[in-house]
Amino acid sequence: NAGVMQNPRHLVRRRGQEARLRCSPMKGHSHVYWYRQLPEEGLKFMVYLQKENIIDESGMPKERFSAEFPKEGPSILRIQQVVRGDSAAYFCASSSQGSGNTIYFGEGSWLTVV
Amino acid sequence: AQSVAQPEDQVNVAEGNPLTVKCTYSVSGNPYLFWYVQYPNRGLQFLLKYITGDNLVKGSYGFEAEFNKSQTSFHLKKPSALVSDSALYFCAVRAPGVSARQLTFGSGTQLTVLP
Numbered sequence: 001n002a003g004v005m006q007n008p009r010h011l012v013r014r015r016g017q018e019a020r021l022r023c024s025p026m027k028g029h030s031h032v033y034w035y036r037q038l039p040e041e042g043l044k045f046m047v048y049l050q051k052e053n054i055i056d057e058s059g060m061p062k063e064r065f066s067a068e069f070p071k072e073g074p075s076i077l078r079i080q081q082v083v084r085g086d087s088a089a090y091f092c093a094s095s096s097q098g099s100g101n102t103i104y105f106g107e108g109s110w111l112t113v114v
Numbered sequence: 115a116q117s118v119a120q121p122e123d124q125v126n127v128a129e130g131n132p133l134t135v136k137c138t139y140s141v142s143g144n145p146y147l148f149w150y151v152q153y154p155n156r157g158l159q160f161l162l163k164y165i166t167g168d169n170l171v172k173g174s175y176g177f178e179a180e181f182n183k184s185q186t187s188f189h190l191k192k193p194s195a196l197v198s199d200s201a202l203y204f205c206a207v208r209a210p211g212v213s214a215r216q217l218t219f220g221s222g223t224q225l226t227v228l229p
Contacts, residue, residue, distance in 0.1 A: 004157075006157075033216055042204065042219045042221040043219045044219075045216045048216050091157055102160055103208075104160060105160075108157050
């Protein structure tokens with residue numbers, strides 16, 4: 001049973017380019033979360049999605065960032081016109097329905113903006 | 115709003131000694147509490163969780179945690195530390211209810227076990 005799959009693991013982008021990070025949740029999980037970890041910091045919640053719905057995007061920056069979880073295919077975190085401050089590790093996580101259920105994390109996507 | 119505090123950025127312990135990593139929380143209602151471990155350049159691995167029931171929760175790799183409602187704490191413990199336990203440990207809280215599904219993490223505690 002595969003875990004949460006993220007790709008790419010490492011991504012380098014020049015300032016102004018777009019970054020797309022993909023996440024496939026664990027089998028049977030319908031809830032997806034994106035977190036960002038800046039260097040020397042903890043994880044900050046960004047967005048929570050279910051299939052075709054954004055449930056909570058209170059942690060998303062107001063501009064340049066968007067997320068989706070289509071009916072078919074992986075969840076996508078998209079960062080437009082990247083800046084150096086976007087350099088971070090982006091973690092996707094998933095869970096099944098139920099507040100007490102464990103959230104399982106992927107291995108992360110490390111974005112470096114040069 | 116929910117929050118988690120990990121008061122120690124760094125904990126050092128000698129191999130074979132007991133270890134404790136501290137965590138306190140603030141949440142409305144009964145909390146769901148979690149511990150995760152992160153090795154360098156890796157994702158977070160789930161260690162254990164408290165949902166309800168016995169205040170002492172046992173998890174992976176010999177770790178356990180004790181839920182203390184009156185002190186709003188959920189400290190992570192292990193009776194005998196291993197060098198391989200050296201990693202970054204995160205405590206997290208999740209409020210019950212449909213509207214608060216996401217985890218809120220503490221800032222992390224770097225555990226170093228000295229041989």
